[in-house]
Amino acid sequence: xxxxxDALALFSGGLDSILACKVIQDQGLKVLGIxxxxxxxxxxxxxxxxxxxxxxxxxxxxxxxxxxxMMLDVPAHGMGKLVNPCVDCKIMMLRHAHSLMDEFxxxxxxxxxxxxxxxxxxxxxxxxxxxxxxxxxxxxLRPLCAKSQLITPCEESGLxxxxxxxxxxxxxxxxxxxxxxxxxxxVIPTPAGGCKxxxxxxxARFLPLLRNLKEPDVNFFKLTTVGRQxxxxxxxxxxxxxxxxxxxxxxxxxxxDYVFEVKDFxxxxxLGRALNPEGWTEREILDAAAMTASFSPKARxxxxxxxxxxxxxDGNKDVSVLPSRETETVFAGPNLEGLKxxxxxxxxxxxxxxxxxxxxxxxxxLGKND
Ligand code: SF4
Numbered sequence: 001x002x003x004x005x006d007a008l009a010l011f012s013g014g015l016d017s018i019l020a021c022k023v024i025q026d027q028g029l030k031v032l033g034i035x036x037x038x039x040x041x042x043x044x045x046x047x048x049x050x051x052x053x054x055x056x057x058x059x060x061x062x063x064x065x066x067x068x069x070m071m072l073d074v075p076a077h078g079m080g081k082l083v084n085p086c087v088d089c090k091i092m093m094l095r096h097a098h099s100l101m102d103e104f105x106x107x108x109x110x111x112x113x114x115x116x117x118x119x120x121x122x123x124x125x126x127x128x129x130x131x132x133x134x135x136x137x138x139x140x141l142r143p144l145c146a147k148s149q150l151i152t153p154c155e156e157s158g159l160x161x162x163x164x165x166x167x168x169x170x171x172x173x174x175x176x177x178x179x180x181x182x183x184x185x186x187v188i189p190t191p192a193g194g195c196k197x198x199x200x201x202x203x204a205r206f207l208p209l210l211r212n213l214k215e216p217d218v219n220f221f222k223l224t225t226v227g228r229q230x231x232x233x234x235x236x237x238x239x240x241x242x243x244x245x246x247x248x249x250x251x252x253x254x255x256x257d258y259v260f261e262v263k264d265f266x267x268x269x270x271l272g273r274a275l276n277p278e279g280w281t282e283r284e285i286l287d288a289a290a291m292t293a294s295f296s297p298k299a300r301x302x303x304x305x306x307x308x309x310x311x312x313x314d315g316n317k318d319v320s321v322l323p324s325r326e327t328e329t330v331f332a333g334p335n336l337e338g339l340k341x342x343x344x345x346x347x348x349x350x351x352x353x354x355x356x357x358x359x360x361x362x363x364x365x366l367g368k369n370d
Contacts, residue, residue, distance in 0.1 A: 002103055002105075003030075003032075003057070003104070004030070004104060004106075005030045005031060005032040005104045005105065005106050006024075006029035006030045006031065006106060006107055006108070006159070007024055007029060007031045007032070007106055007107065007108050007110050007141075007154075008032050008034055008097045008100060008101060008104060008106045008108075008109050009021045009024070009033045009034065009056070009109070009111070010033075010034060010090075010093050010094070010097060010109070010112070011035050011050075011056065011058055012035070012036075012041070012112075012193025012194075013035065013046060013050060013189060013193040013194075014112065014190055014191050014192035015176055015180060015188060015189045015190065016112030016113070016114060016117075016176060016191055016192065017033070017111070017112035017192075017193065018050075018054050018056070018185075018189065019112060019144060019166075019176060019180070019183075020110050020111060020112035020143045020144055021033055021054070021056045021110070022056075022179075022183055023143045023144070023166060023179075024110055024141075024143055024160065025056070026164070027160060027161055027164060029159070029160070031056055031057070031110070032056075032058070032059055032104055033056045033057065033059070034058075034059055034061055034093075034096070034097050034100065035047060035058050035060050036062075036093050036096070037060055037061065037064065038062070038063060038064045038067045039064060039068075039196075039218065039221040039222045039224075039225055040067070040195060040196045040202075040206070040221075041193060041194060041197070042062075042193075043193070047060060053185075054185075061096065061100075063092065063093075063096060064216075064218040065216050065218055066092070066216075067089075067092060068216035068218060068221060069216045070085065070092060071083070071085060071210060072210065072213060072214070072215075074346050074349055074350050074353070075088035076088055076133075076350065077091075077126075077129070077133075078347060079346075080120040080121075080198065081120075081198065082198055082200065082203040082339070083197050083206055083207065083210060083339075084120075084195060084197035084198045085197075086118070086120045086126075087120065087121050087126055087129065087130055089121075090111070090113075090121055090130045090134070091130055091133045091134040092134075093111075094109060094111070094130065094131075094136045094140065095134045095136075097109045098134065098139065101139065107139070107159060108139045108140070108141050108152070108153075108154040108159070108160075109136055109139050109140050109141070110142070110143055111140065111142055112142075112143075112144055113127060113142050113144070113145070114142075114144050114145045114168050114169060114170075114176075115127060115145045115148055115149070115169045115170075116170040117169075117170065117171055117191070118171075127149075138152070138153050139153070139154070140152065141154055141155070141160060143160075143166070144168045144176075145167070145169055146162060146165045146167075147162065147165060147167040148167065148169055166179065173191065176191070200336065201334075202225070204333075204335050204336045205224040205225065205229055205334045206221065206224055207334065207336060207338075207339060207342075208224075208231060208236070208275065208334065209221060209224060209275075210342075211342055212234070212275050213275070219252055220273065222248075222252055223238055223249075223252050223271065223273065224236070224238075224334075226238050226240070226245050226249060226252065227239050227240045227241050227245040227248075227249065227268070227270070228241060228295075228333075229333065229334050230291065230331035230332060230333060231331065231332060231333075231334060232284065232287075232329045232331045232332070234274055234275035234276055234278075235272060235273070235274050235275075235280065235284060235288075236272065236273050236274075237270055237271070237272050237288050237291060237292075237331055238271045238272075238273075239268050239291070239292060240268040240269045240270065245269075246268060249270065249271045250269065252271065253271060254273070255313070256273070256277065256313055257271055257272060257273050257312070257313075258271070258272035258273075258285065258288065258310055258311065258312040258313075259271055259272075259310070259311045259312075260272065260288055260289050260292040260308050260309070260310055261292070261308065261309045262292060262293050262296045262306060262307075262309075263306070263307040263308065263309050263318065264306065264307060265296045265299040265302065265306060266296060266298060267292065267295060267298070267299055268292060268295050268296065269292075270288065270295075272284075272285075272288050272312075279313070280312070283328060283329060284329045285312070285319070286319055286321055286327075287327035287331070288329070288331075289308035289310060289321045290308075290321040290322060290323060290324045290325075290327050291325055291327060291331055293306050293308055293321055293322075293323035293324075294323040294325045299323050304322070305320045305321060305322050306320070306321065306322075306323060307319070307320055308320075308321055
C-alpha cells in the first residue's frame with residue numbers, strides 16, 4: 001500500500017508551491033507534492049534535491065499526452081499572452097490530483113495560488129472557475145490566500161487551522177520572500193516553476209506543431225525543445241548544441257526521420273522530421289546535411305566538401321556537401337509570425353462552442369419543462 005498523506009499538493013518547484021506545502025506541514029499534516037511533467041514544464045531531475053531541501057515527498061506525474069490533446073482541441077478558457085492555457089492547465093492538474101486522492105488516502109488538495117498574483121489564472125473569477133470546473137470545490141485549499149477565500153471543509157472540520165494560515169493577496173512578493181527567509185531557504189526559487197509556454201522563444205518553437213498537428217505527438221513536442229531549430233516549410237531540422245542534445249536526438253529518433261552526422265570532424269547530430277508524412281527531396285537532404293556540417297567549426301574550416309552520414313527511411317548513406325547555412329532550401333529559425341491571427345481564429349471557435357453549448361443547454365431545459 002502507498003504511504004498515506006493528509007494532502008496532495010500541486011508542486012511546480014516554484015516558491016509559492018513550496019510555501020503552500022510548508023504551511024500545511026507546520027500544522028503537523030503529511031503532504032505529498034505532485035510534480036506534473038509535460039514537454040512544456042516539469043523538472044523531474046530536480047525532485048531529489050527538492051525533497052532534501054524542502055522536506056516534502058514528491059511524486060512525478062507525466063500528463064504530456066492529455067495535456068497536448070487539450071492544447072490541440074482549443075482550451076475551453078483560452079490562452080494567455082502567448083500559447084499558455086493557464087486556466088485549463090490548472091483545471092487539468094487539479095482534476096488529476098483529485099483522481100489520486102484515494103490512492104494516497106488524502107483528504108484535501110492544496111495549491112500555491114494567491115488571489116491577484118497573476119493576471120490570467122489568479123484573478124478571483126479565474127480561481128473560482130478553476131475550482132468549479134475541476135470539481136474540487138470540497139477538497140481544494142489554497143493555503144497562502146485561504147483567508148480571503150470561502151472556508152473549505154478541511155478548515156471547517158478543524159483538520160486545518162484556518163487562523164494559522166497566512167493571508168496573502170496581490171502581485172507583491174514581500175510576504176512570500178519573508179516566509180522563505182523564515183523557513184531558512186538559502187536559495188529563493190522563482191514564484192512559479194517555469195513554463196516554456198509563456199516564453200517567446202519556446203512559444204515560437206511550439207507554434208508550428210500547435211497549428212498543424214491533428215493528434216497529440218509527445219515525441220514531436222519534445223523534439224521542438226532540443227537544440228537549434230530550423231524550419232523549411234513543413235520540415236524541421238533540430239541540430240544538437242551539446243552532448244545532451246545529441247543524446248536526446250538519438251532518443252527521439254522515429255521511423256521516417258533523418259539523422260545527419262558529420263564524418264571525420266567533431267560536430268553535432270541533427271534530426272530532420274516532416275510535419276506530414278511526405279518524404280524529403282534529395283535537395284532537402286543535401287541541404288540539411290550542409291546545414292549540419294556548418295555547425296562543425298573544423299568541418300567549416302577545412303575549406304572544402306565534407307562527408308555527412310545520413311540515416312533515413314531508405315537506409316544509411318554518405319553524402320558530400322560544402323558546409324553552409326545559405327542553402328537552396330531555406331531553413332529559418334522559429335518565429336511567432338501568424339500567432340495573433342491563429343489565436344483570433346481559435347478564440348472565435350472557442351466562443352462559438354460556448355454559444356452552441358449554451359443553446360444545447362437551453363434546449364434541454366425547455367424540453368424538460370415541456
Ligand atoms: S504558466 Fe504554464 S504551467 Fe503555469 S498555469 Fe500557465 S500553462 Fe500551466
